Amino acid sequence: MNQQAHSADIHNTILAQQKAQDRRKLMINGVLLALFLVAPFVMYPVFLMKILCFALFAVAFNLLFGFTGLLSFGHAAFLATGSYTTGYLLSHYSGLTTEVGIIAGTLMATVLGLAFALLSIRRQGIYFAMVTLALAQLVYFFFVQSEFTGGEDGMHGIPRGELFGLLDLSDNLNLYYVVLTVFIGCYLLVQRIVASPYGQVLKAIKQNEPRAVSLGYNVDRYKILAFVISAALTGLAGSMKAVVFQLSSLQDAHWHTSGEVILMTLVGGMGTLLGPVVGATFVVNVEYQLSQGALRDWVDPILGGVFVLTVLAFRSGIVGEIQKFMRKNMG
Amino acid sequence: MSMIFGVPLAVLFGQLLIGIINGAFYALLSLGLAVIFGLLKIINFAHGAMYMLGALVTVVLFDALGMNYWVSLLVVPLIVGSFGVIIEYSLLRRIAGQDHIYSLLLTFGVALIMQGVLINIYGVSGLRYSMPDVFQGGMNLGFMFLPYYRAWVIVAALLMCFATWFIIEKTKLGAYLRAGTEDSQLMQGFGINVPLLVSLTYGFGVALAAFAGVLAAPIYSVTPVMGSSILIVVFAVVVIGGMGSIGGAITTGILMGVIEGLTKTFYPPASSAVIFLVMVLVLMFRPNGLFGKEA
Numbered sequence: 001m002n003q004q005a006h007s008a009d010i011h012n013t014i015l016a017q018q019k020a021q022d023r024r025k026l027m028i029n030g031v032l033l034a035l036f037l038v039a040p041f042v043m044y045p046v047f048l049m050k051i052l053c054f055a056l057f058a059v060a061f062n063l064l065f066g067f068t069g070l071l072s073f074g075h076a077a078f079l080a081t082g083s084y085t086t087g088y089l090l091s092h093y094s095g096l097t098t099e100v101g102i103i104a105g106t107l108m109a110t111v112l113g114l115a116f117a118l119l120s121i122r123r124q125g126i127y128f129a130m131v132t133l134a135l136a137q138l139v140y141f142f143f144v145q146s147e148f149t150g151g152e153d154g155m156h157g158i159p160r161g162e163l164f165g166l167l168d169l170s171d172n173l174n175l176y177y178v179v180l181t182v183f184i185g186c187y188l189l190v191q192r193i194v195a196s197p198y199g200q201v202l203k204a205i206k207q208n209e210p211r212a213v214s215l216g217y218n219v220d221r222y223k224i225l226a227f228v229i230s231a232a233l234t235g236l237a238g239s240m241k242a243v244v245f246q247l248s249s250l251q252d253a254h255w256h257t258s259g260e261v262i263l264m265t266l267v268g269g270m271g272t273l274l275g276p277v278v279g280a281t282f283v284v285n286v287e288y289q290l291s292q293g294a295l296r297d298w299v300d301p302i303l304g305g306v307f308v309l310t311v312l313a314f315r316s317g318i319v320g321e322i323q324k325f326m327r328k329n330m331g
Numbered sequence: 332m333s334m335i336f337g338v339p340l341a342v343l344f345g346q347l348l349i350g351i352i353n354g355a356f357y358a359l360l361s362l363g364l365a366v367i368f369g370l371l372k373i374i375n376f377a378h379g380a381m382y383m384l385g386a387l388v389t390v391v392l393f394d395a396l397g398m399n400y401w402v403s404l405l406v407v408p409l410i411v412g413s414f415g416v417i418i419e420y421s422l423l424r425r426i427a428g429q430d431h432i433y434s435l436l437l438t439f440g441v442a443l444i445m446q447g448v449l450i451n452i453y454g455v456s457g458l459r460y461s462m463p464d465v466f467q468g469g470m471n472l473g474f475m476f477l478p479y480y481r482a483w484v485i486v487a488a489l490l491m492c493f494a495t496w497f498i499i500e501k502t503k504l505g506a507y508l509r510a511g512t513e514d515s516q517l518m519q520g521f522g523i524n525v526p527l528l529v530s531l532t533y534g535f536g537v538a539l540a541a542f543a544g545v546l547a548a549p550i551y552s553v554t555p556v557m558g559s560s561i562l563i564v565v566f567a568v569v570v571i572g573g574m575g576s577i578g579g580a581i582t583t584g585i586l587m588g589v590i591e592g593l594t595k596t597f598y599p600p601a602s603s604a605v606i607f608l609v610m611v612l613v614l615m616f617r618p619n620g621l622f623g624k625e626a
Binding site for chain 2: 071119120122123125126127129130131133134135137138141142145255259262266297298299300301302303304305306307308311312315
């Protein structure tokens with residue numbers, strides 16, 4: 001009797017804690033949303049859109065790396081595929097409205113993602129990283145030699161067009177709110193995926209794949225789906241990037257970009273929802289600040305240093321460390 | 332002049348020779364990766380950077396001290412290998428107990444730093460290293476012209492591969508290494524200094540890359556970015572061959588070099604992509620690799 005009352009007590013405490021946590025999360029997200037809504041009046045909208053595009057890129061990557069435990073070293077391929085497809089369509093077919101171009105870019109990246117997933121899923125662990133890197137290099141060579149990409153010069157002057165033929169996107173503020181809306185939509189989608197039963201299986205695979213197998217899950221199918229969703233969202237980020245900068249270049253397809261997104265996710269906090277957003281904001285800012293100052297030739301080695309430091313000293317990343325701190329000090 | 336499929340035979344043999352030489356480099360580099368993977372269970376993303384460092388140090392030592400090629404061939408791998416031991420001891424060791432993904436990312440960061448710093452010092456346009464006098468010229472084999480240095484590269488790379496095979500398969504040290512690959516904890520129980528062995532293994536793998544770098548200095552353009560592109564190709568070679576056996580690494584390396592050379596002769600636009608295409612085919616039909624035992 002007494003014991004039952006006791007366990008009910010514990011149950012209630014846990015529920016109360018959960019509620020407090022949810023409230024805190026909601027508050028943080030609300031504050032961030034407010035910040036992003038006001039930001040373009042304080043900062044340059046194109047810079048903010050760059051952050052949002054890379055944040056989406058990192059959020060997509062994190063779904064695979066942080067939640068499923070698969071390290072892809074080839075995500076640049078999807079970013080570039082989205083970017084080039086959208087850029088090509090919008091430049092060559094003036095009748096197309098912007099959203100059609102973006103959707104097409106996302107679809108192309110999705111298809112490529114499926115191809116990558118089917119091939120790379122056959123190798124595990126460390127081989128997975130090598131296979132994805134090599135496949136992305138193949139895509140890179142394809143883009144270098146294809147004529148439609150403009151080779152080394154890239155694609156310039158991609159028209160931004162009008163959303164649904166109604167909203168003029170050459171206006172930076174208009175475009176900003178469109179990009180923000182897409183970003184929030186994708187963020188909520190990933191949040192939903194991670195919290196769903198499907199997301200739980202992904203986490204189980206990350207923690208103990210053999211056990212997930214022995215519980216009867218078709219692990220490969222779960223991984224392939226995660227890979228494809230991640231590739232699709234990455235393509236979407238690339239498509240939007242092409243519209244924002246009116247430019248698609250080989251840089252998007254380079255292995256360096258694949259490394260960058262790993263760094264963003266790692267620095268922000270892999271396996272957390274906000275981490276990649278924070279990490280992308282951090283890395284894009286650091287790159288920008290460095291490129292303005294005397295250290296502009298030292299961006300790469302400094303990023304490499306951040307990489308080494310993060311891996312050695314704080315593997316949970318910025319958001320992960322804050323979460324740990326809060327758990328310790330605020331119950 | 333005799334032709335084959337519209338290509339002069341001399342051109343075909345010339346490309347084949349270049350293919351075999353490239354293959355020798357792939358073999359040396361993937362061998363080093365395999366040695367490191369065996370004991371440390373990590374993929375050394377800094378391997379390309381170490382190869383680059385080997386070539387660069389060779390040029391720098393020649394310019395500064397006029398160091399002889401033969402001395403470089405011995406000294407440079409020692410210098411770069413020691414650098415590798417320092418990296419293992421000061422960085423990799425700290426996260427040895429963590430998920431292997433972290434050590435992979437760590438070596439990637441190290442590669443970024445090395446490449447970035449050296450670009451700032453030496454630029455990307457490429458340094459010159461003059462061929463040692465002994466190797467000037469070549470011989471006419473009748474069907475093709477064989478430059479002496481290129482012949483030497485093939486011989487040296489094969490000798491080095493053989494020496495590595497011999498050390499690992501036939502010596503006591505190699506036996507320790509193989510035992511460590513199976514179960515390093517048990518070996519520590521037998522009183523063998525495993526941490527030291529791990530440091531030396533990493534250093535040896537890196538020294539192999541540096542040796543390849545010295546061999547490459549006279550024939551390739553020596554720049555700080557020469558490592559990153561070849562590394563990705565070597566990764567594909569490793570995926571094709573699997574890291575299970577030394578013989579497999581060597582055979583696959585040379586085979587891929589030859590395939591690349593043949594592609595360059597008959598369909599040049601695909602030559603930089605052909606190894607990756609072979610990798611795709613292998614993944615489709617023999618997912619464990621040509622010589623692979625495990626997934």
